[in-house]
Amino acid sequence: MLKLTADSLHLQCRAANKNEAIKIAADALEKAGYVKPGFLHGMLAREKSVSTYIGAGIAFPHCAKENLDLVIKTGFQVFQFPHGVGWGNGKVVFVMVAVAASRNEHIQVLADIADLLGDEVKTTLLASAKTKEEFISLFEKA
DSSP states (O other): OOOOOGGGEEOSOOOSSHHHHHHHHHHHHHHTTSBOTTHHHHHHHHHHHSOOEEETTEEOOOOOGGGGGGBSSOEEEEEEEEEEEEEETTEEEEEEEEEEOSSSHHHHHHHHHHHHSOSHHHHHHHHHOOSHHHHHHHHHOO
16 A cells, blocks of 8 residues: 655645656655666657556556656655646646656556546645645544
């Protein structure tokens, strides 16, 4: 089961568009020591080939297979966008879970996220959480 900590959670984020949101995510993954510089390009390449929007206001950006060599270790960062970020085709993201995974480990993270965030009501509550403690509490009530 995915364990969310205060260190991996970013509240009150703002981005003008999905590319800016993905840049925020790539920077956080790099700062946390999960990826090498240049990971952003792999994430943008993945997004260009297939949207990482998974429904209910949630996006799951990760890198293209060709860029897995930029992953140092598997990890994730979670971002709250209370005002939403346009993701294209009328989709709006309020919660973004960015993942760095060297093999297929992102599949298990995706499965955990899908179980936790599978409905728009929960996403709405997460998007309006005011503190990290409140967000984590809501996140863990699957």
